């Protein structure tokens with residue numbers, strides 16, 4: 001059971017109040033992009049064992065999307081941050097590195 | 108055996124007008140407060156004065172509840188106040204059903220159905236969450252809670268609340 005805090009409304013609730021939206025920070029390449037880029041955007045995921053960055057939606061609450069850093073092994077939630085950020089906030093990054101000192105985002 | 112009473116009573120509330128207001132609340136907050144006659148609620152809050160209430164639904168959405176007779180004027184006032192803003196003022200009175208859940212153990216009924224920490228849920232807070240399988244929102248009123256949910260799940264919700272409030276189903280250890 002994950003406990004997630006929606007950064008939009010500040011509500012902390014368990015995961016059944018939310019819906020998962022898969023890996024975060026996917027890049028959709030622009031017009032004229034190669035088939036390989038489009039394949040990567042559509043199908044290829046990092047699926048790491050350890051800290052992952054994911055999209056979540058507060059579907060039963062405010063309805064907004066946000067991003068979360070959590071651990072696919074321990075299920076620890078390192079933190080959540082607005083979907084408008086291109087990278088995890090410093091606070092979330094520090095929280096991940098407290099458990100994984102050498103961690104770098106896959107972005 | 109002594110007669111046992113239900114944990115709470117479920118009452119359908121009729122005759123409420125409801126208006127969804129979507130706008131940039133930082134920019135348009137004062138205009139909305141002026142037109143609705145209520146101060147703007149804070150994040151996940153609700154303000155109620157007289158027979159009107161204004162609830163915070165999301166960072167760009169409010170829900171105004173008022174007597175149905177005052178609906179037409181309120182729509183006109185809000186649209187006038189938000190002229191020129193990227194905004195939406197919509198009559199959604201028929202979209203949701205409204206229930207009052209009242210009684211000493213109303214908290215226990217909701218605790219069975221929702222992932223909400225009711226110990227940390229003061230008057231003036233509005234919680235959008237789920238009740239078993241359906242989205243709903245609720246806030247405290249004198250003697251219990253007022254709940255809103257989509258009208259399409261009204262029958263489900265009534266049976267859900269009445270079942271969760273069945274006599275003898277207290278959460279306290281026996």
Ligand SMILES: [Zn+2]
Pocket residue numbers: 006007008009010011058061062063064
């Ligand atoms: Zn939220």
